[in-house]
Amino acid sequence: MADTKREIERKYESDDSGLPDLTGVAGVAAVVDKGVAHLDATYYDTPDERLAAASITLRRRTGGSDAGWHLKFPVAPGVRDEIQAPLADSLPRTFAGLVRSRVRDAELVPVVRLRSDRDVRELMDADGRLLAEVGVDAVQAERLGEDGGTVQWTEIEVELADGIDPAFLNKVEKRLKKAGVRPSSSASKLQRALEETAPKKKRGKKAPAAEEPVTAGDHVLVYVRAQRDAIVELDPAVRRDVYDSVHKMRVATRRMRSAFMTYGKVLDRAVTDPIGEELKWLAGELGVDRDQEVLTERLTAALGELPRTLMSGPVRTRLRTWSKARSGGSRRRLLSVLDGQRYLQLLETLDALVADPPLLEAAGGKPEKVIGKAVRKDFSKVSVLVEQGLDMEPGHDRDLSLHEARKKAKRARYAAESAVPVLGDPAGGLVKSMKSLQNLLGDHQDSVMTREALQDLARQAQGAGEPSFTYGLLYGREERRAVEDEAELPGLWKEIKSGTSI
Template identity: 60%
Template sequence: MADTKREIERKYELPAPSDAHEPSGLPELTGVKGVASVRARGVVELDAVYYDTADLRLTAGHVTLRRRTGGGDEGWHLKFPVSTGIRDEIRAPLADTLPDELAALVRSRVRSAGLVPVVRLMTSRDVFHLLDAKGTLLAEVSVDAVRARRLTGDTGGEDAGTASWTEVEVELGDDADPAILDAVEKKLRKAGLRPASAASKLARALAETAPGGPGPAAAPAKGGPRGAGDHILAYLRDQADAIIAQDPAVRRDLPDSVHQLRVATRRMRSAFRTYRGILDRSVTDPVAEELQWVATELGVDRDHEVLDERLSSRIDALPVTLLLGPVRGRLQAWDAAQRAGSRSRTVAVLDSERYLTLLDTLDGLLTAPPLRPDAARPAAKVLPRAILKNYERLAGRVGQALALAPGEERDLAMHNARKAAKRARYAAEAARPALGKAAKRFANRMKALQTALGDHQDSVVAREALRDLAVQAHAAGESAFTWGLLYGEEEAQGERRERELPGLWEEASDPRLRADLTG
């Protein structure tokens, strides 16, 4: 069974040996604020083989996978970036082959490419614990003498290059104040150490053992995207990257991961449909259908999660005197019945050949995009026109909603207007790098409108659920009073949103927003 550890650490390069202040290369750290003592834990020998695809897909996503022996945590380690200096390390017991649960977490990147050993790192680690006055671990400082060997083929294959270096790692202790890392860094910098130039040992090993040795740094691209197609393709690549990154997060059941994956699929679909003058629809339409399939399949669990959170918050806000009967228990049982099997269904979708084929299709589309003539035209000419077409669709749907009397038809019209507002918002967000503040202002107005219309739709869905709960409670001999009360609250919320719509639309339809887009 794998377990996860949040790793918060910083890496440093040692000065030349003649400049070192201590035999270990470390300054005296008992002078660091909060550190009462430094305890030497001895030297441990670590031997790790890192795995990746032949084209280094994991490395490109800042993901590392290794099999390590030695030390107290030997086994398989899979690391995902969280933010600068922070990674989640997922550990599985030592085995000859990669455990299935870790293989699943890299599937969106690896797919059918297969994993091969790429680097072997042998590290002599000199470990020191920084303790406070109570003996609590604040941080672990390691002086790592590293020998790297590039591998080809399977483990133990021919060398393709070697390198060696020494570095210092400072890892935050469990539940320790991150401020200790700043204090230690200040001391290390005074001693001549500098933050490591490579993000990880693997990154440095790959660079220094590359055929011909480390090459010169690539020159930064000049000018950025030029034509309209460059901007939209950059946006689409961001969404494809988000799908790949959120896949393992969904498998780990991390908060908001399903929502973020679905958002990425929706943004891609919206861009395909909005910017049809840039990308050939005969190619993108089938891909959009597959993206919709993923979003729909993953939506079962997410939609129930959102609904449960809404109803739970409504119940929590009621005085206890208005909670008649086993209200919370009834809601929990109802939610469990609604979401039964949804988790396994979600994972099954991510493991399906259909989904993996979609990922391959996206790679192919973005590598050789089906560009149309508008792709080469200036972004300032092409993108505003596409955004305004979405606006016109939105205006028609809002007008229809405002013309209807309250009731089911108006509820449906407002729901359709919400979808149009979202598409207009996404269109402007995709164009923001090219159009700047004008696109940002337009997107913000569309988002405000979308939020209000979305809350109205949520109230409609909540009312349907509350009626079901009231019927179930009544059939079980329980009081349905609380469910009726909550129904009334949701009905009032929907009516408030309907009253707000004319004012929100007046702001969203401000002619200056559209004029700014076109310059």
Template identity: 60%
Template structure:
């Protein structure tokens, strides 16, 4: 069974002659206790082309110390990583292998470097004796195991924040260390330093946007496409770990890619991108069940929480919880099955192939400032073609469906502007902001449509179980009122997004 630990630490350069200052003078630190010396032996694994290191991931098998076992570290922010731990075994544990699936794609991990460290540990404690941080002086010896036998050695100081401790203690300790002449390390991790000093540092990834030429439409579109592909790979383990918003962000990356392929079809050849778009639609659909249920449950729970006690009849909260648990479980299984499928890996490989050999059309050589506004204008026109008729329809399912189609068009126009923003600047950002307001309002309306269908289902289930359905009827009426409010606001919001000068500014 794997467990996760949030690791917040800072590293500092040291030598055998480095002496620690009196850290009880650091704010909040009342005592420093010696915890002894531990010998650690870790073998770090990666693919032969070091793709994990290139993405700042660390995979190791370590013996010695309190946490012997397999460790997989994901970067969160500077100095912050999530460490996933699994028990010691000879082979890479399956739980960690799954988290690496989007990077490994079937490739074998092999030993690349071995680090043997002598760790002199000290605990920094507050006045009650509670551990605030662990400081260690590590004497490290690195042996290259992949394609060579070079070595390296160094000494470093590592300060790791204790669980639930105030991060301010790290600032206080760093202040004392700097005054003593001890400075932060340039290396983000021991592995990064070992790879660099033994001649194994991975090459920076090739950027096809640069090959397309600065300032061209091809460069701008490829840079955006790469960003979304990177997000798909990065978010795969986040979805598996069930991290907040991970499913939503991965689904958005699929949609942004599909939109870019459609909007910028004069830049990227549709004969190549259309089949990829179909696969992205499949993946977004499989992820969508989990995301849609997540949004729906949150909406219904908030609506229940907002009702006065007199309108809560029967076991409404329990009914919602039971109903959601079953649907969420099935949706999550479906999402994970998609990520585990050969079809998903094939899609990632195809996307890599697109970046390696971009299917650029002649328009890709045009200046971004000329080509991109025209593409955005086409999407804006498409949105206008849907908004006009939708606003004129009478209430009912046909109008709900038309507004939903307009929402899709608004999302595509917004994504088109987002993709162009690095090249077009503030006009594209302003355009995206106005269109996003339309998209958001249409999204609110669609959420009420979905919620009303769910409330009908909950009412039917409650009645079948002999429970009162009154509460679900009250919520249904409130969702109808929310839909009506969104529709009243929509014409004014759309008028601001439909202004001709907003689109004209893109070409200036």
């Protein structure tokens, strides 16, 4: 079983003079000598160092109090999520899954061995609480493989204890700087080892900086590439069931698919349409249970607002049974999808797309003209559907029209998001307008779906000989809510049209 902890630390350059006196750091009552730990870590990566390029570290370490397998994902500068698993000869299966979106079908091989003698001090407050652990590390690094080189250095590492305000590290840093110690130029030991043990012909070389987008195609590709990156980066969080990660990954797939449709004059849809279908498949797998969860949450909230006197029969039990029966997905199914060849092939296809995009003639045009025209076209589609819906009588056809308007509003919102770097405030204003419209029409569609669910629940209750009064009452409330949404729509739409300047 793997354990996860949030690691907040800072690293500093050090000479051989050891650790400065830290008893003067505000809040520190005692500095406790914990002795020297001998650490031996082997770091794994693909031969082309894909994990290191993403600031991900995977190692097997012996020695110290946390010997085992460690996998670290960047969160922010100086902050990483560290996942630990017990010491074993082979890579834990869980870890293999967590790096699969980067590694794909490549082999993980030992790339660097780091041996460190860590002189440990614990900084304690007046109540004996641990504030931070400070280590002076004498490091010997060896690059493994035919081009192996070696290097050694000494550094100071300060790691914040659990539950301590990160501002405490500023106090420690102030004291270290006063003693002549400066922050490390490398974010991690692995990064420094890879840089300083690289073959001479590769040493000092850095990945080329991204060029500023110039053409319409450049700007579209920046947006598409950002969605590709989001899908890859969110994969480990989805596997770990991190809050909201599934939703964010699903949104990234939708944004990319929407961009393919919006910018069909920039990227050849003969190439992107099949990819869009695969993105649609992935979004569907990510959302297997989501629509059902939304309905259940809405119905549960509605029941919570009802007086007990209006609760007729075992309504809550019936809702739980109904919801469980309609839930078609599971964590196991989603993990199976992410480990499947179809998903991995999609990731490879997305990489190929951004590396060699199928650009059309309009891609070389002026961004303001090409992108502005595409956004206006998407907005006009929203306009047609909204006004068509407003002209209809309330009922099924109007519900369908407003639902289609909602989907087009979402696409127009994504288009406006992609256009902000080019069109500025007008695009930003359209993003806000489409979000407001999307929320209103989304609530209306949720009401439609909830009423269908209530009809289903009522039929099941009647079949079981249970009262159906409460479901009818909730149906009426949802019907009134939809009417209110429809009544609000003309004013919102008028405000949007008058305020849109794309």
